[in-house]
Amino acid sequence: MNFFDLGVGRKSPLHHLPILIISVAVLIALITFLGPHDGWLKSEAAEETTTYDVVIVGAGISGLTAGDYLHKDYNIVVLEKNQRPGGRAISGHYKGFTYAKGAEYIGKPYGALKRILSQLKIEPKEIPSPMDAYYQDGKFYFGEEGIALMYIDKCGLDNFNDFISTIKKYARNYDDIPDFDLNSDLAKLDNISAKSWFEKENFPEIIIERYNIAARGLFGANLGEISALSAIPEIAFEYLGSPTIKDVGSLESTAPKGKYSTGSYTFLGGIAEVTTALGKELGDRVWYGKTVTDVSKNYGKYVVTFVDEIGEEEVVFGRVVILAVPAPVALKIAPTLIIGEKKAIMSKIEYSTYLTVSLISEEPIFEEAFDLAVPDEMFFTDVYDATWVEKYYSNTKRKEDVHIAVVYIPPKSYKDRSLIKMTDGEVVDNVYKDLEKIFPGVRENVIKYEVERFLYSFPVMTPGAYRRLTRLNLLNTGTLLLAGDYLIYPTIESAVDSGLLAAERAAAELGR
Ligand SMILES: Cc1cc2nc3c(=O)[nH]c(=O)nc-3n(C[C@H](O)[C@H](O)[C@H](O)COP(=O)(O)OP(=O)(O)OC[C@H]3O[C@@H](n4cnc5c(N)ncnc54)[C@H](O)[C@@H]3O)c2cc1C
DSSP states (O other): TTTGGGOOOOHHHHGGHHHHHHHHHHHHHHHHHHGSSSSTTTHHHTTTSSSEEEEEOBBBBBHHHHHHHTTSSSSSEESSSSSSSSOOOEEEEETTEEESSSSSOEEEHHHHHHHHHHHHHOOOOOOOSEEEEETTTEEEEEEHHHHHHHHHHHHEEEHHHHHHHHHHHHHHOOOOTTTOOEEEEEEEOGSSBHHHHHHHTTTOHHHHHHHHHHHHHHSSTTTTTTTTHHIIIIIGGTTOOOOOOOOGGGGGOOTTTTTTOOOEEEEEEHHHHHHHHHHHGGGEEEEEEEEEEEEEETEEEEEEEEEEEOOOEEEEEEEEEEEEEEHHHHHHHHHTOOOOOOOOHTOOOEEEEEEEEEEESSSOOOSSEEEEEEOOSSSEEEEEEHHHHHHHHOOOOGGGGOEEEEEEOOSSSSTTOOOGGHHHHHHHHHHHHHHHHHHHTHHHHEEEEEEEEEEEEEEEEOOOOHHHHHEEEHOOSEEEEEEEEEGGGGHHHHHHHHHHHHHHHHHHHHHH
C-alpha cells in the first residue's frame, strides 16, 4: 500500500512540509536523548563531543612514549585498563624498597629512551657486578669470568673460545628491525631455530643447555622455538667486548660487588620509575580503569568504545588511533580495521605466558649477585635479588634488614599455557620444592609472597619473525597505527622505539 492508495490523491509538493517538520523534530529529540551510544547517531553526536587528535590504547611504555611525543602539540587521550601506567614494567613496594616484578633492566640507555630519561630527569643506575651467577651441579659461579671458568671446565678452553669468536662474527652486523638488512648473510639466521644453528655450529652441549635456560628466561620460549637471529642481541652481545681468553689462570672465580662495569642499568624504582614518571607527565590525559573493547571507523572518525570500572560502556572519537597493546589484543579490539596482510602477519605473533613470585624473607635467600640462573629442569629459571641495586646505591643501614628475592617462572615451551591457570598455592609450592634444593630451609624464612601473572609476557621471535615484522613495519602507516615491543624486539628499548615511530607517523598524518 502506498500514499495514493489511501485515497488522499495527488497534492502540491508542499503537502509533505508538516511531515518533514515532525520528522526533523523527532530526529533532533532522538539525537539529544539517545546520546552517542546508538548506531550511526554517535557520529552525529561526535560533532558536539570532543574529537581527539590521537586516542592511544594502552599506557605501557610504548603507549606512554607515543603520548610523551604528541601531548604538547595535539589533543590526546590514553585509555588504560589497569589503575596504573607501565604494563609489563611493574614494581612492588615493601618497607621503603621498590622491587621489580616484571621488566628489571635495560642496556646503557641510548636514542629515544636516553632523551626521555634526560627530559624526565631520571638517572639510570648501572647494576653493580657481579650481575650474573650460575648454579650448576651443586656449585655457584659468579660474574663474567667465574661463569667462563664454569664453561671452560665443562667444554675446554678452545671450544669456548671458538664459540665466542663465532658469535662475535655474526653479532657485528646485527641491526634492529626496521633497519635490519633482509638481504644480508645474517638474514639466513632468521629462517632457522637457535637450537639448530647452535647444533650446526657444533657448540658444546653445556652452551646449548645454558642458553636454552637463558632463552626461556629472556623470552618465555626455548632455544628450539626462537629464530637463531633473535638469539644474537640478547645472548651473544654479552661477549662482543670480551677478548679471546689465553690464560685461564688469570680469570677470577669470585666477583666483588661493584668491581666491574656490567653495562646493564635500572632505576632505584625499577623500570616502573620511568613509566610512573611518564604517567605523571601526561596527567589527566591518561584515563585509568578503561578497557577498550572495540575500535571502528565511522564518518571518517574512529569510534573507540571502552568499559569503565563499573562496567559502563562509553566512547571517545579520534582522528588517529595508536593501538599500543599486545598484538592479540589489537586484533581482538579492531577486527574490522586490521585486515588483509596486516592481519595475516599479526595472527602469527605468538606470546608466552610467565609468572613471577616475590619472596620477602627474614634472612637473605640469595644476595651474592643480581641474578642467579638455575638448571633447566627446575620450575623457575632465575632468582633475582630485588634489593641488589637499591642497597648498593643507598646510604642507609636501615635497608640492610629487608630481603626480597623475585623468582622468574617461564614455561618450558611458549606453547604450554598451563602456568597461568595454576593457583597461587600451586605456584609457590612448586617454587619452594626446587628452591629448597639450593637453599635448604627457605620456606620457613619467607614472611610474605606475591604472585604476578603475565598473560602476554613476550612476543616470541619464531623463525621468519624478522622478515614478517619488517613487512609489518612497512604496512604500519595511515591513521590506525600499531605500537609495542612485538613490532621490533621484546625489550623496553624496542617498545620505546615503536611508540616513537607510531607517534611520528601520527604527527605526519595530522600535519601540524
Ligand atoms: C616477567 C618479564 C620480565 C621482563 N624483563 C625485561 C627486562 O629486564 N628488560 C626489558 O627490556 N624487557 C623486559 N621485559 C619485556 C618488557 O617488559 C616489554 O617489552 C615492555 O614492557 C612492553 O611494553 P609495551 O608498551 O609494548 O606493552 P605493555 O607493557 O604490555 O603495555 C600494554 C598496556 O596496554 C594495556 N591494555 C591491554 N589491553 C587493553 C585494553 N583492551 N584496553 C586498554 N588498555 C589495555 C595494558 O594494561 C598495558 O598497560 C620483561 C617482560 C616480562 C613479562
